[in-house]
Amino acid sequence: MTAMQAIFLLLGLITFLSAVMVVVSPQLIHAGLWLVLTLAGVAGLFVLLEAPFLAVVQVVIYIGAIAILIIFAIMLTRRMLREDGRQYNNLWAGAVTVSLILFAVLTFLVLQEPSLAAGSEPLQAETSVLLQDLGRSMVDVDRFIIPFEVASILLLAALIGAIYVARPMMASEEGDREE
Amino acid sequence: MLDQWMFVAALLPIGLVMAASPILAGLLLAPRKPNAVKLSTYECGVETVGETWVQFKVQYYIYALIFVIFDIEAVFLFPWAVAYNQLQLYMVLEGVLFILILGGGLLYAWRKGALEWL
Amino acid sequence: MEFDFNNPFGSITRLLTDLLLGLGLDQPLVAFILAVVGAGILAGATLTTAGVFNIWLERKVGARFQDRLGPNRVGPFGLFQGIADAIKLVLKEDITPLGADKVVFNIAPLLAVMSVVGLWAVVPFAPQLIGADLNVGVLYVVAIGGVGTLSVIMAGWSSNNKYALLGALRTVAMLISFEIPMVLVLLVPTMLAGSMGMVAIVDGQDVWYLLMAPVAALVFFISSLAEVGRTPFDLIEAESEIVAGYNIEYSGMKFGMFMVAEFFHSFTIGALFTVLFLGGWRGPGSETFPLLGLVYFIAKTFFMYFVVMWVRYTFPRVRIDQVMALNWKFLTPLALVIVMTTAVVDKLALEQALPRTPVHLVLNIALILLTILALQAYARALRRKVEGLPEPEAGEVAGAAIGPG
Numbered sequence: 001m002t003a004m005q006a007i008f009l010l011l012g013l014i015t016f017l018s019a020v021m022v023v024v025s026p027q028l029i030h031a032g033l034w035l036v037l038t039l040a041g042v043a044g045l046f047v048l049l050e051a052p053f054l055a056v057v058q059v060v061i062y063i064g065a066i067a068i069l070i071i072f073a074i075m076l077t078r079r080m081l082r083e084d085g086r087q088y089n090n091l092w093a094g095a096v097t098v099s100l101i102l103f104a105v106l107t108f109l110v111l112q113e114p115s116l117a118a119g120s121e122p123l124q125a126e127t128s129v130l131l132q133d134l135g136r137s138m139v140d141v142d143r144f145i146i147p148f149e150v151a152s153i154l155l156l157a158a159l160i161g162a163i164y165v166a167r168p169m170m171a172s173e174e175g176d177r178e179e
Numbered sequence: 180m181l182d183q184w185m186f187v188a189a190l191l192p193i194g195l196v197m198a199a200s201p202i203l204a205g206l207l208l209a210p211r212k213p214n215a216v217k218l219s220t221y222e223c224g225v226e227t228v229g230e231t232w233v234q235f236k237v238q239y240y241i242y243a244l245i246f247v248i249f250d251i252e253a254v255f256l257f258p259w260a261v262a263y264n265q266l267q268l269y270m271v272l273e274g275v276l277f278i279l280i281l282g283g284g285l286l287y288a289w290r291k292g293a294l295e296w297l
Numbered sequence: 298m299e300f301d302f303n304n305p306f307g308s309i310t311r312l313l314t315d316l317l318l319g320l321g322l323d324q325p326l327v328a329f330i331l332a333v334v335g336a337g338i339l340a341g342a343t344l345t346t347a348g349v350f351n352i353w354l355e356r357k358v359g360a361r362f363q364d365r366l367g368p369n370r371v372g373p374f375g376l377f378q379g380i381a382d383a384i385k386l387v388l389k390e391d392i393t394p395l396g397a398d399k400v401v402f403n404i405a406p407l408l409a410v411m412s413v414v415g416l417w418a419v420v421p422f423a424p425q426l427i428g429a430d431l432n433v434g435v436l437y438v439v440a441i442g443g444v445g446t447l448s449v450i451m452a453g454w455s456s457n458n459k460y461a462l463l464g465a466l467r468t469v470a471m472l473i474s475f476e477i478p479m480v481l482v483l484l485v486p487t488m489l490a491g492s493m494g495m496v497a498i499v500d501g502q503d504v505w506y507l508l509m510a511p512v513a514a515l516v517f518f519i520s521s522l523a524e525v526g527r528t529p530f531d532l533i534e535a536e537s538e539i540v541a542g543y544n545i546e547y548s549g550m551k552f553g554m555f556m557v558a559e560f561f562h563s564f565t566i567g568a569l570f571t572v573l574f575l576g577g578w579r580g581p582g583s584e585t586f587p588l589l590g591l592v593y594f595i596a597k598t599f600f601m602y603f604v605v606m607w608v609r610y611t612f613p614r615v616r617i618d619q620v621m622a623l624n625w626k627f628l629t630p631l632a633l634v635i636v637m638t639t640a641v642v643d644k645l646a647l648e649q650a651l652p653r654t655p656v657h658l659v660l661n662i663a664l665i666l667l668t669i670l671a672l673q674a675y676a677r678a679l680r681r682k683v684e685g686l687p688e689p690e691a692g693e694v695a696g697a698a699i700g701p702g
Contacts, residue, residue, distance in 0.1 A: 003325050029454060033401065036447060047184050056436040057254050060480075064443025065247040068473060071450055072243045075466070076235050127180055128261075128432040128492060135262025138255075139270035149273070151255060152280040155248050159284040162244045163293045169237045170292070182328050186429040187418045187437075189329075190336040194414030197340050198407045198554050205387045205550040218395040239470050242621075246473045249629070253480040256636070257436060257493065260484045264491040268644045275637045282633050285625075294625040296618035 008048055015041030024087050032071045039063050050123050053131055241293050245285075252281045305587055306425045339428055340414050347561035349379035355560065355606060362610040386553035394457055394546045401455035406547065406554035408448035413561045415441040419495050420568050423578050423591040427496060434495035435483050438569060439476070442524060445562070446472045452555070453543035464542030467617060472524060474624045479520035481632035485513040485639050486573045499577035507574040509657040512635050512664050514574040516628055521566040523620070526559060527609050567601035568594075575601070635664065 018037040025031040039062045046055035088095075110116050123130070137143040259266075259274045288294055310331065317327040353368060353376055360367025368375030393402060419434040421427040431437050446469055453465020487493055489509060490501035498506075507514050544555045571577060575597050578590030615623070638660055646656040 029398075030401075033451070047181070050180060052180065052184070052431060052433045053258070053436070056433045056440045059440035060436060060443060061247075061250055061254060064440065064446065064476070065243075065250045065473070068443075068446060068450070068469065069240075069243045069247055072235075072240050072466075075454075076237070076240055126432075128494065131258055131432065131493070132262040132265060132491075135258035135260070136265060136270075138258055139262075139266060139273045145273060148255070149277060149280075152252070152277045155252055156280050156284045159245065159248045159281075160287055162248075163241070163288055163291050166237060166241050166244070166293070167291065170241070180432075182332065183429040183431055185329060186332045186336055187415065187431070189332045190340060190418045190428060191411055191415050193333070193336045193340045194344075194411040195407050197344055197414070198410035201383070201387055201553065202391075202403075202406070202550045205389070205391055209388055209549055210390050212390065213392070217390075217392050235466070239466055242470050242474055245625075246477060249477045250480065253477070253484070254436070256481075256484055257487065260487040260640075261491065261493055263488040263640065263643075266644075268641075268648065271640050271644050275641060278633055278637050282630070285629060285633075289626060294621070296621045 004048065008045070011041050011044045011048065015045065026087060028074045029071065032067065032074055035070065036063055036067045039067065050127060052127055053134075238296060245288060245293065248284065249281065252277070306423065335428065336418075339417055343417050343564075344410075344414065344557070344561065347564050348383060348557050350376075351560050351564055351602070352379040352382060353377075354602075358603065358606050359610055362607070383553065386550050389549040391549040391551065392546075396457040397546065398455040398457070401451050402546075403551070405448045405452035405455065406551045406558070408451065409445055409558040410554050410561070412441050412445035412448065413558050413565055415444075416565050416569070420565075420572055421496050421499050421577055422594050423587040424584065425587060426591065430494060430496050432492065432494040432497075435487055435493040435498070435573075439480050439483070442476065445558070446476075449543055452547070456543070456546040458546050461543050461545045464545070468526070468543055471617070471620060471624075472526075474621060475520045475523040475628075478516050478624065478628035478632040479524065481629070481636055482513045482516045482520070483573070484636045485510045488636075488640060488643065495572055495577075499572060499579060502576040502579055504654045505574065505576045505579075507576075509654055510574070510635070510639060510661060511658075512631070512661045513639070514570070516632050516635065517573065518566075518570060520624075520628060521570065522605065522608065523624070525562045525566055527563055527605060531609075531614060563605050564598070564602050567605060568598045570601050571597040631668065635661075638664065 015038055018034045018041060021034040022031045022038060025034060039058060043055045043058040043063075046052075046058055125133075138148045139145055256274065256277065259277075263271070313331060313334075314327055317330060318324070322330070356378065357367040357375065368378040371377040371381045393399060416438055418428040419431055419437055421430075449465050449468050449472065453461045453463075453468070456462070486498050486506050489506060490498040492498065492501075544552055547555060571594060577597075578587075578594040580590070580593035583590035583593055639657065642656060642660050643653065646653055
């Protein structure tokens, strides 16, 4: 077992266990914090895959923005301090069995695909060159310019939608305050 | 490249350990005399009234939402900026268009009062 | 083994590597051990400087600004004040409030310190001296800063205290808001250097980026001040307002860790600003003598730290709604504009074969003048609204409405 494999196993185990704890935690805030650990594990896996840009983007967006958003959303619902008790019912043994069978089937199918089963080779180019290639491809007319601009329109739509949905809540709060 | 990240992977736990050691030293050296008053929640010297939750203003959530949108936008722009020296003018203008579309979003948020601290 | 004075740090690394290889260990383990040793030295040196020296410096400089003496009892010139403070905090009783969530309560200060220590991994001290030359260094800085935000929520929520939670939510709202102009403005050095790596940014600064992009530098400085929570944005810990905010319930060394994290972060801001805009270790003669580069870097960082303290002792505190308005209505549009204009103008300058630095300098000065004019118009409109004066008619001079009396 090489060092890379050992590190990969460790990171994968951390990610997997944190994901299980997200589902199983009785308190929502704890689930949110376990989610942060899961996302950090995924960022570590990106580093192992020699994709440092994706790793830092994972931390910046997922942990720095989305996890915070989720924690805010948890706090917005007033039930946050109540312990919700055990998060799983008595059928958990059957569920775990089904998940393991699914895992075995998926692994078998993946190993059938020759390009995936052959193992990975190191990247052919320097990551900084790849990053420049990514940037160029995003604005190149023959490649990804349309998805790039559509992404901005998608973000604009999300922003407008969020504000439109939140306006009545803001207005009602202001009404509460004036009473 | 991976050995660079190894330094980061070594630094973060070391930072954690270095932060934990004075606290552990405190556990050993500091006095430990809990009583009811010391353990109670601090509320400027008076007794706590009511449950411990706060009226969570929706405005916090709106700020977080706007933050997510602009964070994603900034992250999209980083590869464009890294490749900047090899881009031609029209490619730069496409990036500027990206920024302008989201600047329009900011203007919309401004006009609709989503940026006010209520 | 010859010691190359032109590359002292590389020589030291080579010596140690050969030593460890000679002991019979294989290459990856040697690399790992060297990484751990280097990380330990970096974390130890910077934490000790921050925890001991910077606290003394902060209090001494603050005292001199306020025309008093500052600490001068403990050791020569009061230099051991930081050690005395640390010992005091260790000996204080560590009170965990009733009903607090113990695990989260204890992890929060550790995360706060860890996030700031992690920032130093990508700071280039001297030509060959850097912890990790990541080619995504700039985004890495943003990423690690985000982890600090998480520690604030954890601290506020786990304290089982209304005021801690309220303070934490306000703090996080402020922190995430100011991350936007900071991230956007970091695009400018990235564009000018053509890479996100800190070493590449320092190498690209034949002319300091402060001269090529002063507006970007200013926006970065202001956003960083807010990220750290220093005056004029220190409503986080405004003692007169919210009684220490999210770390009310912390006592003893855990509170000490939050304090160290804040001082350390201010110092780190100085270092990051130096690398991004002041040319890092560059200076006359620093390419041939890397140790001279280290000296330049330290000098520039301490100068920027002095500027941070100077701002603290000069400006009054800003109210939370004013802070948010400053961020979303001033800094963010300004950051967007500066990124767009720098991108377009640089390409145009390249096409017209004009020299880059004067063109950018002119652009930035024009932008500053336009911003000042816009702010003046805004202030005039606000004053008219407040004083109830009628809007001037088209063609009428604004001053005529106020009149001679």
